[in-house]
Amino acid sequence: MSFPIAPLPGAPARDIVCRWVITSLMSLLVACGSQAVEHAPPPEPISSNAREIVGGVNTTIDDNPWQVFLKDAQGRAFCSGSILDERWILTAAHCLYDDDGNYELPYLVVAGRTHQSETSQGQARLVYDAIPYPAYSPLRKDKDVAxxxxxxxxxxxTPTVKPISIATDVDESSRVMAPGVVARAAGWGRVSDGGIFSDTLRAADLIIQSNSAAQAAxxxxxxxxxxxxxxxxxxGICSGDSGGPLTVPYGDSRVLVGVTSWAAGCGDSRYPSMFARVSWFEPWITATTRILSPEGTRPVISLSTGQWSHTYTLSVPAGASHLTFELSEGTGNSAVYARLGAVPTQAVNHCDPQPSGNAKKCTVATPYAGTYYVKVxxxxxxxxxxxxxGYHTPLDFGGMWGYVDGxxxxxxxGTxxxxxxxxxxxxxxxxxxxxPGVDWDVFLCxxxxKADREPLYDFGGMWGYVLGTLIPNPYTFQNSCPTGYTEQRVLGEFNVDYDVYVCYKLHExxxxxDFPFGGMMGQVNNGKVAPNPATGAASCPFGFVNxxxxxxxxxxxxxxxxxEPPTRWDFGGMWGFVDHGVSVPNPATGFTSCPLGYKSTQLLGTPGVDWPxxxxxxPALTGSGNSQALDFGGMYSRNxxxxxxxxxxxxxxxxxxCPPGYAATRILGxxxxDAELFLCHKLRMSKSPPEYPFGGMWGQVNGGTYVPNPSTGAISCPSGYTAKDMLGISGLDYQLAFCSAMN
Known part of the structure; x- marks a missing residue:
């Protein structure tokens, strides 16, 4: 038989076995508040102990200090939750609804108790508000968080009341919760199918399954x-465990990967326990709880003229740099103010928000350690x-070593x-x-x-293979190192595992x-996260991309x-075709080719419409001086x-x-x-910054397929640049735009 994830004795009707409804010849549904729990087809006989929560042994709140339970206004316990910070608890959305789908606010959250009956222990807090995920419906089983x-x-x-970190998409891609990882579910629910509810917190180890395996069940x-x-x-989970945490090992602690949602049966291994996937909801959770972090959480704010926002906080560690507060998007005109150790005002703050509108940014190059208070x-x-x-927590790159070829x-x-x-x-x-030998070691130094000491090496990127596909070095666009850098193979064995290369050079x-280094993260000991030393987690510092x-x-x-994606790009020229097929060579090479080290990107080319x-x-090499092939001077066109x-x-x-001193080359027409397109350029002669910084281009090929800007990987410009359309007339030609440093 199947049981819902229901509450303890005397709990409200929203999370108990409410009513039986025949839905088909093959299945039954138990209406459990909003969370309908499907009964499996009649199972084959199985042993009684296999239907209990095997492994659901007694545990303590000391080992699960983030776990809480909820109470209603009559003092009856139902559902669990996880502590995110001092005021925010994550639970299941179906815990907010009774069996008729009526919304009902929980009354109390109780933290710090191993035994629910020990009223002299723990902390009880009134619930001020509850926010179910916006797309949640009491009629469905998905989107089940609140x-x-x-x-x-x-x-x-106290050591028995602590927050827990939530899994992110970076953790997801790092296989923190991949199928096969052992996770821990905990709660005060039934100890067996149809059994009693537990007064003592209990935990069970479960193995994460793929969604396809769950769908098959x-x-x-x-x-x-x-x-x-x-x-x-x-x-498995059982009645009374709803809203509770599913956690996995994470360095020396644990991370929250799931919220207990629903199941068919208690411990029937043919039908896995189902949880809300926390990493999927992380952007909404973080934005809603208004937790600012080095990963760059982005709360959404709406205000009336003259109104201040909620006060946000950001804890900044010693050694951080480039502390940045930034506003973007939306409509209207607002300003951001930040202050160390106290709430900012317009008169006393660390920001000078000059630009109009909402594109405002304030950066503190060398911030003091402590808590910054932020208001809009x-x-x-x-x-x-x-x-x-967010802020930078850059590292000095000190080289690597590894094992290859058996x-x-x-x-x-160096050593x-x-x-x-x-x-x-x-x-x-x-x-x-x-x-050892199954997974060969790779070490990072x-x-x-620190501003007063030089790094030993400069980092020049990496390349390797993901799912058997080459992932090129983002600084060269291929499996190679930038000019002047040495490649080092740190992993790889023929017919066993794939190669990984790192690029480095001695620091001058x-x-x-040339390339700021934001650390690395990996997995050791059969999937355990090896956190990035720059962040202490499977994440990148603010401003860096994994x-x-x-x-x-x-x-x-x-x-x-x-x-860190480069903010400036080197321009290596262009080439094209005019007058029905006459090639126009790249002025940087004299041929239809790119200079050494530059990537070629086709921006136009649709038969019968325009020539390629x-x-x-x-990417610009900041430490390489006079390395750019050409100076870019803009473009113009006529149709x-x-x-x-x-x-x-x-x-x-x-x-x-073209600007004075720049030559014009017709590269299309x-x-x-097709239209005529002119490029303005001159030979790069100065070591000073280019007069007109180059932010890349994008176009359309093969009947309108967009070609992304190589500097952003999307149909967009880098921060600080504005898109300028040079081509793109409906029914005549396809779009080509370049990114200008001028608005």
Missing amino acids: LLYLTTPLDFS YTHDIITTDQLAAASLGK FALSNTVNVRLKA GRLVPHP GSDTCPVGYKPTRLLGSEHE TRPR PRTAS RPVSGYPSVDWTLQFCY VFLCSR KRTAPTIEKPNPYTGGQS SAGL
Whole structure:
């Protein structure tokens, strides 16, 4: 038989066995508040102990200090939850509804108790508000999460009341909750199918299952991507466990990956227990709870003229840099103010929000450690403005070592052995202590960045294979190192696992590194997270992007590095075709080719509409001086197929011309077929910054398929640049736009 995830004795009707309804010849539904729980088809006889929550042994709140239980106004317990911070609790959305689908606010949250009956222990807090996930419906089983806001904060000074970190999409891609990982569910629910509710907190180990396996078990349900399945022989969640946590190991602690939602039966291993997948809801959870973090949480704010927002906080550690508070999107005009140690005002703050509208940013280059208080002030009515805050925690890259070809050591380039240079800390990113040779070790050497000392090496990116597909180095667009960098293979064995390469060079004193280094994260000991030393978690510092270079189920565990997408790109020229097929060479090379080290991107080319146009670009190397092939001076175009002729001016001159000193090259234009497109350029002669910084381009090929801007990977411009359309007339030609540093 099947049981809902229901409450303890005397609980409200929203989370108990409410009524039986015959729905088909093959299944039964138990209406349990809003959460209908499907009964499986009649099972084959199984042993009685296999239908109990095997492994549901007594545990303590000391081992699960984030766990709470909910009470109604009559003092009856129902459902569980997890502590996110002093005022926010995560639970299941169906815990907010009775069996008729009526909304009902929980009354109390109780934390810090192993035994529900020990009233002298723990902390009880009134619930001020409850927020179910906006897309949740009492008629469905998916989207089953909700947030509770407490009237007074919890006290974290006791070891039995602590928050838990929530899983993110980075954790998801790092296989933190991949099928096969052992997870822990806990609650005060029934100890067996039809048995009594427990007064003592109990926990059971479950093995995470794939959604496809869950779908095969639940043939009458649709298992969606926001759900997570876990099962083990004779183990599972049961009535009374709703809203409780599913956690997995995470460094020396645990991370919340699931919220107990529904199941068919208690411990019937053919039908996995189902949880809300926390990583899927993480953006909504973080935005709603208004927790600012180094990962750049973005609350959405709407204010009336003259109104202040809620006060946000951000804890900044020692050694952080480039503390940034940023407003973006929305409508209206608002300003962000931040202050160390106290609530900011317009008169006393650390920000100077100059630009108009909502595109405001304040950066503190070398912030003090401590808590920053942040508020937004509406200069005019503001709707849906987003607030982002974070900081850099850069590392000095100190080299790597690993094992290849059946265990051969590839030593650290500086020490010649399996050790880090003096002052650098080793972090094992791949490998198994218990099965050496199954997963070979890879080690990274790092230390915190300090302004008064030089790093040993400069980091130049990585490349490897994910799911058997080459993931190129983002700084070269291929499986190679930037010019001047040395490649080092740190993992790889023929017909066993895939290769991983790292690029490095000795740091030249008193120069800036070409590529800021944001650390790496991996998985060791059969999937345990090896956190990034820059963040202490499977995440990148604010402003950095994670990039996987290893990962193939049952072959390689995940290895990722954090890089900062370049804000400036080197321009390497363009080439195209005019007059029905006459090639126009790239002025940087004299041929239809790119300079060495530049990537070619085709931006136009649809038969019968326009001839191909190619762009050469690469990330700017900040420490390489005079390395750019050409200076970019804008573009302009004219379409003679229209009457009158449509002209698009060069934004740098305001007309059909190039800036002084720049030459014009026609790279597109065939009479009666396509428009004329002109490129402005000159040889790069100065080591000073370019007069007109280049932010990339995008276009359309093969009948309108968009080609993303190589500098962003999307149809967009980098921050600080504005898109300028040069082509794109309906029915005549396809779009081509470049990113200008001028508005």
